[in-house]
Amino acid sequence: MQPKLKRITQKVPTAKWQLRLYVAGQTTKSLQAFANLKRICEEHLPGEYHIEIVDLLENPQLAKGDQIFALPTLVRRLPEPMRKIIGDLSNTEKVLVGLDLKSHQSSLA
Amino acid sequence: MTSKKIKPKTIKARVGELPKCPTGIHGLDEITLGGLPRGRPTLVCGEAGCGKTLLGMEFLVRGALEFNEPGVCISFEETADELASNVGSLGFDLTALIANKKLVIDHIFIERNLIDETGDYDLEALFVRLAYAVDAIGAKRVLLDSVEALFDGLENRPVLRAELRRLFRWLKDRNLSTIVTGERGQSTLTRYGLEEYLSDCVILLDHQVTETVLTRRLRVVKYRGSTHGMNEYPFLIEEDGISVLPVTSIDLKYSSSSERVSTGVPALDSMFGGSGYFRGSSILISGTAGTGKSSLSAHFAAAACARGERCVIFSFEESADQIMRNMRSIGFDLKHWMDKGLLHFHSVRPTTFGLEMHLVKIHKIIKEFNPSIVVVDPVTGLLHAGTSFETRSILLRLIDFLKEKQITAVLTTLTDGSLAQEQTQIDISSLVDTWLLLRDIESGGERNRTIYILKARGLAHSNQIREFLLTNHGVELREVYLGEVGVLTGSARVTQEAKDASAAILGHQEIERKQLLLLRKRKVLDAQIAALQLELETEEQESQQLIAQEKLKLVKSERDQGEMADSRFVKKAIPVINGSTLAARGRRK
Numbered sequence: 001m002q003p004k005l006k007r008i009t010q011k012v013p014t015a016k017w018q019l020r021l022y023v024a025g026q027t028t029k030s031l032q033a034f035a036n037l038k039r040i041c042e043e044h045l046p047g048e049y050h051i052e053i054v055d056l057l058e059n060p061q062l063a064k065g066d067q068i069f070a071l072p073t074l075v076r077r078l079p080e081p082m083r084k085i086i087g088d089l090s091n092t093e094k095v096l097v098g099l100d101l102k103s104h105q106s107s108l109a
Numbered sequence: 110m111t112s113k114k115i116k117p118k119t120i121k122a123r124v125g126e127l128p129k130c131p132t133g134i135h136g137l138d139e140i141t142l143g144g145l146p147r148g149r150p151t152l153v154c155g156e157a158g159c160g161k162t163l164l165g166m167e168f169l170v171r172g173a174l175e176f177n178e179p180g181v182c183i184s185f186e187e188t189a190d191e192l193a194s195n196v197g198s199l200g201f202d203l204t205a206l207i208a209n210k211k212l213v214i215d216h217i218f219i220e221r222n223l224i225d226e227t228g229d230y231d232l233e234a235l236f237v238r239l240a241y242a243v244d245a246i247g248a249k250r251v252l253l254d255s256v257e258a259l260f261d262g263l264e265n266r267p268v269l270r271a272e273l274r275r276l277f278r279w280l281k282d283r284n285l286s287t288i289v290t291g292e293r294g295q296s297t298l299t300r301y302g303l304e305e306y307l308s309d310c311v312i313l314l315d316h317q318v319t320e321t322v323l324t325r326r327l328r329v330v331k332y333r334g335s336t337h338g339m340n341e342y343p344f345l346i347e348e349d350g351i352s353v354l355p356v357t358s359i360d361l362k363y364s365s366s367s368e369r370v371s372t373g374v375p376a377l378d379s380m381f382g383g384s385g386y387f388r389g390s391s392i393l394i395s396g397t398a399g400t401g402k403s404s405l406s407a408h409f410a411a412a413a414c415a416r417g418e419r420c421v422i423f424s425f426e427e428s429a430d431q432i433m434r435n436m437r438s439i440g441f442d443l444k445h446w447m448d449k450g451l452l453h454f455h456s457v458r459p460t461t462f463g464l465e466m467h468l469v470k471i472h473k474i475i476k477e478f479n480p481s482i483v484v485v486d487p488v489t490g491l492l493h494a495g496t497s498f499e500t501r502s503i504l505l506r507l508i509d510f511l512k513e514k515q516i517t518a519v520l521t522t523l524t525d526g527s528l529a530q531e532q533t534q535i536d537i538s539s540l541v542d543t544w545l546l547l548r549d550i551e552s553g554g555e556r557n558r559t560i561y562i563l564k565a566r567g568l569a570h571s572n573q574i575r576e577f578l579l580t581n582h583g584v585e586l587r588e589v590y591l592g593e594v595g596v597l598t599g600s601a602r603v604t605q606e607a608k609d610a611s612a613a614i615l616g617h618q619e620i621e622r623k624q625l626l627l628l629r630k631r632k633v634l635d636a637q638i639a640a641l642q643l644e645l646e647t648e649e650q651e652s653q654q655l656i657a658q659e660k661l662k663l664v665k666s667e668r669d670q671g672e673m674a675d676s677r678f679v680k681k682a683i684p685v686i687n688g689s690t691l692a693a694r695g696r697r698k
Contacts, residue, residue, distance in 0.1 A: 024233040033228075056234055060241035063234050067218045070263065071233040083223060086263070090228030098225035 015050035018078035033072035036089035130286035133171025136353030140338035148284035152307035154291040155314030161290040165252035170201045173211035178249035181242040185258030189214035213242040219262030232272040255290040343465035373412030376586035380571040389515040396547030402521040413482040414446035420482040425490025429454035440582040459490040487521040542566040557598035
């Protein structure tokens with residue numbers, strides 16, 4: 001599983017959408033969250049996103065920086081302002097709202 | 110074996126009891142009989158601003174400093190800097206502790222409007238952070254302040270509750286002694302029912318404002334597997350942290366000394382059989398205004414200092430300077446003792462703080478100064494700082510504390526003129542061992558002070574009223590005049606004494622006169638006796654002469670008769686030879 005996560009991480013280094021997914025090991029929840037995130041990004045932000053996976057089991061000190069306390073947590077680092085979405089991202093609608101994609105799209109429409 | 114290492118502060122848990130984790134907080138370890146449950150979480154709950162965070166931080170800081178148990182603070186409310194500056198005022202240097210790896214503060218900031226929730230999640234990151242911090246310094250203690258922020262920040266309550274349950278389990282498994290703070294709810298101990306998960310030990314903090322004075326209180330609601338003090342204990346947040354007052358030592362255990370201490374007034378000492386009060390006893394001096402309570406207690410203090418003992422005067426009415434000036438007027442130089450470091454004044458307005466604060470201050474000063482004599486002048490001053498029930502309970506605690514420390518205490522109380530003299534306002538008379546009553550006696554246009562001993566436990570004492578004088582060289586006691594006219598004091602006494610004195614002089618003179626008369630009479634009689642004696646002697650002499658003459662006469666007459674007879678006999682039978690001559694002679698005659 002791990003190589004798969006890493007490969008996608010390296011995809012677009014200077015993307016417009018910088019996303020960071022905090023997980024603690026390869027749990028069902030984290031894999032599910034990652035799968036959900038990837039699906040949503042591919043669907044709504046193709047080629048514009050970069051996902052960084054942070055495994056707190058490996059780097060526990062990183063939890064402090066983004067004030068992570070629940071897992072999995074998705075952090076939208078860019079565009080500003082920073083947003084956080086907690087959970088396995090199973091509710092696409094909520095993720096879109098959380099990432100400001102929903103309102104973004106509806107304003108375009 | 111009597112151990113040389115006396116550590117009165119650490120109370121060992123009894124066998125079979127839970128292992129305990131001393132908090133190091135003044136008084137709390139006494140109430141909990143040793144501290145919080147070791148390796149278990151304790152819930153500290155209370156309203157906002159009641160000191161939960163502070164108690165938690167002190168638990169960590171003292172743990173790190175005094176018990177070598179590093180601590181982790183997971184703060185959901187304040188940042189490390191904020192915490193550091195908040196507790197910095199209590200003398201806790203968090204920055205240094207952090208630098209020395211004795212403390213980690215991790216601030217978990219939950220901004221609800223920046224967070225959305227979708228689907229399943231857990232609080233694993235919290236565990237990760239906590240574990241990371243704990244491992245970084247080998248922490249033994251944890252403060253979670255306050256996990257309720259999670260309830261405000263997260264919507265999924267079932268998850269949250271499950272995770273908290275897991276968190277507390279996790280803390281137990283890691284054997285971390287933890288304080289979890291929680292805000293007081295309407296009808297529950299905490300708003301979100303944290304007490305459901307934290308059932309080992311629950312401490313409730315509370316603060317009440319009565320008549321503008323704030324009183325903080327602490328109560329151990331629950332302590333599974335351990336006995337503990339059940340009451341509400343007042344506590345204070347002071348310059349050096351929290352002080353909880355373990356109200357009364359539950360039993361009366363203090364030893365009683367039979368050593369005596371001088372009252373400072375020799376005449377008063379003699380009223381107590383010559384040697385004054387018992388050491389370690391409490392003495393109440395009550396009286397109406399201006400009866401000399403302060404002066405008498407200053408006497409006691411000065412006498413103590415003169416013996417080289419340390420003394421603290423707690424004054425709730427006058428400043429130190431004022432007391433010293435006043436005492437100078439009756440010939441005491443208290444400043445001298447203060448300069449020598451034997452005397453300490455603590456003068457505060459009673460209303461400055463709540464009663465507990467006063468008590469804690471008194472405790473602190475006594476602990477720091479270590480006096481053998483304490484004067485509280487007047488204890489009634491404290492009445493203004495609380496209700497009379499509270500005052501009584503505070504005084505009870507104060508007296509208990511002083512007795513425990515074997516400190517002789519003089520408490521003065523101002524009695525209201527309208528009340529019965531034998532009734533002190535706060536009814537503390539039953540708490541004290543010795544009670545002196547100072548009383549004004551009004552007569553002959555003046556007020557005079559009198560003193561008497563109302564009670565003295567275990568001491569033989571005079572039952573007499575004495576007049577009490579404030580002279581420029583201190584307090585003096587005089588016998589009051591008890592005569593046919595009743596008790597006389599002041600000028601009346603002086604007058605009466607003068608009258609008595611002159612009466613006595615008159616009496617003396619009368620006696621002398623009588624003695625003189627007697628003497629004279631005796632002399633006259635003696636002279637008469639001598640004259641009679643002389644007369645007798647003269648008569649005797651004369652009689653003797655007469656007798657002698659008579660005897661002579663008698664003898665002569667006998668001889669004459671004899672001669673006559675002889676001569677007659679000779680004429681009848683004249684011897685032949687010489688007859689002619691004899692007869693011739695007889696004829697011639």
